[in-house]
Amino acid sequence: MTSLSDEQTLVVLRAQGRRVTLQRKLLLEVVRQGEGHLDADEIYRRAREQDPRISLSTVYRNLNLLKELGLISEVHLDQEHHHYELRDAKEHYHLICRDCDRVVEFHSPLVGKLMDQISGEKDFSIERVHIDLVGLCGDCGGSKSG
Amino acid sequence: MTSLSDEQTLVVLRAQGRRVTLQRKLLLEVVRQGEGHLDADEIYRRAREQDPRISLSTVYRNLNLLKELGLISEVHLDQEHHHYELRDAKEHYHLICRDCDRVVEFHSPLVGKLMDQISGEKDFSIERVHIDLVGLCGDCGGSKSG
DNA sequence: AATGTAATTGCCAACCATTTGCAGAAGGAT
């Protein structure tokens, strides 16, 4: 399992005393289907296709709410926009092509080792890890096979 | 040596056909002395102490220019502001306390290993690495010694 | 099913960091 189902997510909402509105259900669906790489405006655009009356404020308000509840996370892929993704049980990191903007997710056991090492060395307890590796993908001339 | 001296930086400017202005010299000095964790507005404030006539536009324009030329880099410590630092020969990463906002820089050989591993696995050539580890520092209750 | 009520929405204006247009100032080659 990589992330909560929309249904489970709604249960969390309820547990926090928040209401389950049509808009929230819709937004969760959109964020889920966006697979992690939609910004607020794109989420708004897609949500409108289902419900043309939804407002941009509602999108922002709910992205912030869901973020506070820890149900989605905000990703900084570039300096321009924040992207949103359902929060995974298993964290992942990003490999970003600076030419075509392709984003590839990765995970590696080295990350855990790094956390342990730095955590001990600097006396921190680490809760979240953000890693972005920026470069050129194979198609954009970055690989050694090119 | 960790980063270019201001003088060397100015040489790069000249080499790119850009002019060496008083404002640019001043901004480089401020960014250098800020040691990597000033946002645009703070840079503006400090620059004004030296030259009260400098404008915020000039600050932004030059931060962007210096960034394009690769002389400084933009760091996303939080969602609010971008911070700027002289670009180091040796990259470093950030350990951030979510409570007191303290930022500790770190480096580890594991990062190089991670780059090699992922680079090979995913066929990317990696140019830049951003790592932020967010958690609680010892003082804020995060350490195992508490 | 109808009611009460507090959370939520949509609309619109405000906000604030950043960018842009333009006229005047200044770097730097000659």
Add this chain to the structure above:
DNA sequence: ATCCTTCTGCAAATGGTTGGCAATTACATT
């Protein structure tokens, strides 16, 4: 010293995000 072009300062524009408020809606209670 002159000329040409880049750069600056100012002020207005931009664009993503937030906030106020009246109308709407979720949902617990009856």
